Amino acid sequence: MKAFLTLTWTESKLFLREPAATFFTLGFPLLLLVAFGAIFGNDPASAPGEVGYTTYALPGYIALTIGSLGLLSLPITLATQRDHGILRRFRVTPLRPVTVLGAQATVHLGMLTGSTLLLGAAAGVGYDVPLPASPLLALTALVFGGVTFLAVGFLLGALVPTARAAQAVGMTLFFPMLFLSGAAIPQFLFPDWLRTASVVLPLTHTTRLLQDAWLHGQWNGTAALVLAGVGIGSTIAATWAFQWT
Amino acid sequence: MPTALSFQSLRKTYGSTVAVEDLCLEVEEGEIFGLIGPNGAGKTTAVECALGLRQPDAGGVRVLGMDPRRTSREAFYRRVGAQLQDAGLPDRLTVQEAVDLFASFYPTTMDRTPLLDRWGLSEKRGASIDALSGGQKQRLFVVLALVHNPDLVVLDEISTGLDPEARRVTRDLLREVQESGTTVILVTHFMDEAQALCDRVAMMNRGRCVALDTPAALIDRLDASYRVHFAAASSVNPAPLRVDPAVETVTVDDKHIRVYGSDNLLSTVVRHLTEQNITPNDLHAERATLEDVFLALTNDGPARSSPAATEIPADSA
Known part of the structure; x- marks a missing residue:
């Protein structure tokens, strides 16, 4: 337990010392909130369901954070630790593999929590965005979406050969999802065909799960099922593919 | 003296390449033992087998009476420390954080302040890893391998390119480690370093042990x-x-x-x-x-x- 807590604390500090990871997790979603908020405001009924644009968009920004943590930060961290022989050094200590991966999972979920609180506070103060209709359901959706993308992150971290490759693969996956999943740009602005096509992107389901929970207090069963499949599949594949050196 | 490390006819191949062939040797407790030879001689493969990182194809390995592949990681690494080649640390970690982190892996550890002092790192506590010189990094790696006061420590190529003064300091420090009861396995391709530091050496070439004795005895035999x-x-x-x-x-x-x-x-x-x-x-x-x-x-x-x-x-x- 002492090892897990110290490792988690140390990895948290290292996370925040990495400018790119900190920006994409904490800065970038906030930047979108403020930028799109300035453009579209939050007038009632500026988005479907008689809600304001920013209120409608907030769950998307949280989904964006989830995507950046799972597609960029976690795989890059794992690949870097392997590249630099950090995992190799851990391998000759009593530290168990599950502790190493568990600490990373905890750090990333912690960053997700921090970013969500930051976004929620900024949205509340700046644009009078209300709290979720059902806070418990919203929290469940957050954890569900977050854990799914952590599994994707572990799989990517297992598959990419180097930190450089992790960066390239992560960016290639993250940016299309950022724009097409509804995370950065709400899907009600999309043509029908694009909205339909976007179901191939896992982040679309994260966005929809969060939106339905946040705005309507509803559990989107389809999105949850897709995410569960992605999460379980990724976990199994990652367990099989993960290498320490 | 009881045996700290033994290889019995160890053999390890990678595909058709024979990395270690019929390696037999015994290291006594309290020795500073050198495993020496050029790059590619099989030294690192041998210690990786000793540390349980690789499964030998044939032969046996015992470390402090333990079979590394049949002992739990926790039990094994509480008594064994290792600095492996190509093992690094995050660039932005500080020296103090690194030592505290590795100390947290063990139930008991050495007093960390004097340990950093002895290895000349107390002024670098707050420095991040990427700000350390090559020699400082190597010394920190040794400190991390020693932080739990292991009974046996494996140091693989710790002093790549040490100057004579640093080598003398390293020799004194390794003597201290030895006097505290730790068996030291030093893996190096610098023959002069092994000659200066080791009580006995095993010389490896192309996977085989070609000589095993004190440096002085080996030289006398020429x-x-x-x-x-x-x-x-x-x-x-x-x-x-x-x-x-x-x-x-x-x-x-x-x-x-x-x-x-x-x-x-x-x-x-x-x-x-x-x-x-x-x-x-x-x-x-x-x-x-x-x-x-x-x-x-x-x-x-x-x-x-x-x-x-x-x-x-x-x-x-």
């Missing part, structure tokens, strides 16, 4: 364990030198003469020079080194020593 160099203004007749029983080989390179031979070589050479009425310039004698032993054993060196004179045959691979 036919030509001494060499004398000098320059002569006038020509020297090497013939009488060559037939002298103390002399093994003479090489003449213009005015520079090198004489290889055994114990009383210097006086022999001086006697011959006096007889020929020659005043030598820059006359000096040197003891052979482990490097010479290695060259002799692997047949890669000049014919100044015969491999047959040592007990172990030259590399047969």
